[in-house]
Amino acid sequence: MSLDTSAVPAAAPGRPALRRGQAISPTRLASLAVFAAVAAWIVLTFRDYGISNDEPVQHTYGQLLLAWYASGFTDERAFHYINLYLYGGLFDLIAAGLEPYVPLPLYEWRHLLSAGFGLVGLVGTWRLARLLGGEKAGLVAVLLLAFTGMYGGAMFTHTKDVPFAAAMVWSLCFITALAVELPALPRWRTVLGLGLSVGCALGLRVGGVFAVFYLALILAAGTLVFRDLRLPLRVLPRLVVSGLVALALMAATWPWSVLPPTNLFKAMGAFSNFSFDLKTLFNGRLLPIDQVPPGYMPEYLLIKLPEVTLLGLLAALAMTVLAAARLVRGRRLAMAVLAHPRRMLAFLPLALAILVPVVFAVLDDPPLYNGIRHFLFVLPPVTVLAALGLVGGWRGLWRHSRVAGAVFALAALELFLFNASVLWRLHPYEYVAYNQLVGGTAGAWGRFEGDYWSSSLREASLALRHGVARERAPEHPYKVSVCAEDVQALTYLGPNFQAVEDWDGADFVLSASNVGCDGIPGLPYATVSRMGLAFASVMDQRLRHPPVEVPLPDKDRGMDKGMDPDAPAVSLKEAGPQETGPQVAKARP
Numbered sequence: 001m002s003l004d005t006s007a008v009p010a011a012a013p014g015r016p017a018l019r020r021g022q023a024i025s026p027t028r029l030a031s032l033a034v035f036a037a038v039a040a041w042i043v044l045t046f047r048d049y050g051i052s053n054d055e056p057v058q059h060t061y062g063q064l065l066l067a068w069y070a071s072g073f074t075d076e077r078a079f080h081y082i083n084l085y086l087y088g089g090l091f092d093l094i095a096a097g098l099e100p101y102v103p104l105p106l107y108e109w110r111h112l113l114s115a116g117f118g119l120v121g122l123v124g125t126w127r128l129a130r131l132l133g134g135e136k137a138g139l140v141a142v143l144l145l146a147f148t149g150m151y152g153g154a155m156f157t158h159t160k161d162v163p164f165a166a167a168m169v170w171s172l173c174f175i176t177a178l179a180v181e182l183p184a185l186p187r188w189r190t191v192l193g194l195g196l197s198v199g200c201a202l203g204l205r206v207g208g209v210f211a212v213f214y215l216a217l218i219l220a221a222g223t224l225v226f227r228d229l230r231l232p233l234r235v236l237p238r239l240v241v242s243g244l245v246a247l248a249l250m251a252a253t254w255p256w257s258v259l260p261p262t263n264l265f266k267a268m269g270a271f272s273n274f275s276f277d278l279k280t281l282f283n284g285r286l287l288p289i290d291q292v293p294p295g296y297m298p299e300y301l302l303i304k305l306p307e308v309t310l311l312g313l314l315a316a317l318a319m320t321v322l323a324a325a326r327l328v329r330g331r332r333l334a335m336a337v338l339a340h341p342r343r344m345l346a347f348l349p350l351a352l353a354i355l356v357p358v359v360f361a362v363l364d365d366p367p368l369y370n371g372i373r374h375f376l377f378v379l380p381p382v383t384v385l386a387a388l389g390l391v392g393g394w395r396g397l398w399r400h401s402r403v404a405g406a407v408f409a410l411a412a413l414e415l416f417l418f419n420a421s422v423l424w425r426l427h428p429y430e431y432v433a434y435n436q437l438v439g440g441t442a443g444a445w446g447r448f449e450g451d452y453w454s455s456s457l458r459e460a461s462l463a464l465r466h467g468v469a470r471e472r473a474p475e476h477p478y479k480v481s482v483c484a485e486d487v488q489a490l491t492y493l494g495p496n497f498q499a500v501e502d503w504d505g506a507d508f509v510l511s512a513s514n515v516g517c518d519g520i521p522g523l524p525y526a527t528v529s530r531m532g533l534a535f536a537s538v539m540d541q542r543l544r545h546p547p548v549e550v551p552l553p554d555k556d557r558g559m560d561k562g563m564d565p566d567a568p569a570v571s572l573k574e575a576g577p578q579e580t581g582p583q584v585a586k587a588r589p
Contacts, residue, residue: 027135031126034142038122042115042156048428049156050458051107051488057082058159059110062092068255079256083274086267088254090203091117091163107491111156114163118155121166122146125380128173131180132346133388141387144312147420150304150372151379153430157455160204161376167201169380171211172353175218179345182222183231191238195245202246203253206267207377214352215239221348272366280369284447289367297361300371301378303438303448305386308415310435312386315393353381371449426530429456445533454484454512456528456536461492463526464508464538468496483511483520509539 064078079085095110102109125145130138146152155162174194178186186194194215201208223231251258257267279286282296305313357378361368368374390412398405423430426441432451434444444450468478477498482489486499489510500506508525511517513534522539529535 025135027139031135031139031142034139034146035119035123035126038119038146042112042119045428046112046115046156047108049111050428050453050455051485051491052157052159052453052455053485053488055107055110055157055159056485056487057084058092059096059106061085061087062089062094062096065089065093065253065255066096079259083270085256086270087160087205088203088250088257090200090253091159093253095159105491110159114159115156117163117166118151121151121155121162121169121380124166124169124173125384128169128176128350128380129384129387131173131176132350132384133391137384137387137391140312140390141384143416144306144309144387145380145383147416147423148306148309148379148383149423149426149430149433150376151383153423153426153428153433154373154376156428157431157453158373158376161373164201164204164207165377165380167197167204167208168211168353168377170197171201171208172214172349172381173197175211175215175349176346178215179218179222179349180342182235182342182345183226183228185235186238188238191242192245195242196249198242199246199249202250202257206257206264206271208250209268210353210356210377213356214349217352218345218348222345225345272364274367278369281447281449289369292365292368294362294365296368297372297375298358300448301358301375301382303434303444304372305382305435306415306419306433307435308390308412308419309383309386310437311412311415312389312393313382314389316385316389319389319392319396350381350384354378354385369449370452373452422531429530429535432535441531442533450514451512451535452514454488454514454517454536456512457482457484457488457510458492459528460510460512460526460536460538461489463528464510465493465497467526478507479505480508480510481506483509483514483517504541504544507540507542509541510536511539512536 061078061081061084064075064081067075068078078089091114095113098113099106099109104112122142122145126138126142129141151162151165171194174190174197177190178194181187181190198208198211201211219232219235223229247258257264276289278289280289280292281287282292283299302310357375361375372378394405394409394412397408419433422433422441426433429451431453432441432449434441434448436443438444438447464480468474474496477496479500480489480493480497481500481503490497490499503509503520509520509522511520513536520537520539522541522544524537525540526538527534528537
């Protein structure tokens with residue numbers, strides 16, 4: 001397969017790939033096995049992931065949206081809650097609404113739900129790659145994305161970003177289906193699917209307008225390719241149905257956006273210009289988020305993609321250049337477009353989904369932080385392109401030389417297995433993985449963003465809880481200070497711990513290796529590490545609290561008060577085994 005016009009299956013997307021009675025191909029069986037394995041992995045591991053910084057407020061936002069509905073649309077606290085009203089509440093509404101009926105702790109339930117959205121995104125990625133490149137491309141795409149740390153490892157904790165990425169890749173699927181069906185009217189399944197997927201995207205983030213932009217460009221391109229000025233008018237009635245479905249879903253999950261409707265544009269402006277007191281780590285420099293260089297997002301994308309994905313992208317680029325050179329040399333470029341318009345249009349949504357967000361981030365230069373978290377929705381289309389490159393590169397080389405094809409396949413397999421081993425060693429912090437362009441995760445440590453969610457505090461908290469359980473039970477709860485949200489530690493510490501704000505007055509300080517959470521004094525009590533890198537630490541500060549000297553009372557004054565001059569300064573009647581000195585009382589502030 002190559003990335004010229006022959007790359008796209010001749011059949012229109014969306015039609016059943018298998019007819020009744022036809023046997024399922026081995027590649028399709030392998031894809032189904034991958035989905036089953038991912039589902040099993042989710043069920044087995046969703047409890048391993050810690051609470052992210054934003055989850056407490058996000059869940060509160062979902063509860064406030066429920067309160068708005070329950071009050072008969074009079075309780076408007078959700079419309080003024082921090083800055084959460086600028087986001088859609090689709091995920092948080094589902095999480096808060098089903099919480100009373102799910103027999104799981106709150107945050108475990110949220111992580112399971114988020115991973116479910118991630119699985120839906122994997123299915124959408126598989127479907128998009130299969131539409132463009134066939135069954136093998138679909139299988140390769142889902143494997144690549146599942147083993148991309150910033151997706152497969154993030155889908156448990158990035159409860160806003162991964163659901164949005166899933167909705168966007170499904171929007172891309174239906175836009176691609178519509179492009180291939182042109183100049184005929186899109187089928188109703190495509191129309192409804194487009195409305196539902198775009199509505200879900202807008203119900204999570206205002207960035208769903210990217211999908212609307214892609215659709216508009218596809219219609220414009222179709223008008224030019226087919227030389228049919230009436231094409232938009234013929235398609236418009238069905239697109240109106242898609243738009244109404246999308247708006248209804250957006251209004252239901254993000255009511256602020258339509259009260260009044262101009263709020264949608266306010267949200268768009270806010271995310272291009274918002275800023276607050278936060279710094280991000282980029283190339284070893286701590287920068288305010290509104291002063292990051294234009295290359296912040298594309299550079300993070302480049303160093304976060306797995307090596308095997310980069311190989312696929314290089315192969316796709318090489319094949320595209322070669323195909324374009326052949327067409328230009330033979331002066332057949334325009335003829336190719338006219339001969340295969342549907343096939344050429346099919347690639348345009350994929351190209352737009354990759355290029356438009358990257359160009360936007362470079363030219364608009366919005367405030368950015370947490371690496372590519374806010375542009376995580378670019379990963380599925382990038383992965384699809386890489387899968388097309390890997391499959392196409394292998395096929396092209398195999399046709400010319402079976403040895404060359406085998407070498408290429410073995411190189412890709414080796415890179416894939418290497419990446420999988422890295423994620424295995426990082427579990428459950430796969431989302432911090434970096435590729436070898438920066439020396440891997442170890443080379444990026446301290447130079448780029450690490451565990452920005454502080455999710456490693458779960459493991460640190462459990463280590464502290466199990467450690468003090470072996471000590472004598474305290475008379476009072478241990479005081480702990482957390483360099484993050486208290487709930488990220490207290491959820492796992494149990495009743496023998498009390499959160500305090502003052503680090504100096506705490507018995508233990510828990511911190512993740514993140515910006516502003518290093519240099520804490522004390523004795524190391526426990527460390528959470530992977531691949532020789534410290535992700536979180538527990539510092540024991542109990543020995544930093546000096547004993548308080550209690551001076552002996554004046555003998556003469558004691559005599560005046562009727563005290564026995566030979567009595568000890570501190571009564572030993574109730575003394576424990578540690579209080580053996582009569583002249584010094586030890587007190588902890």
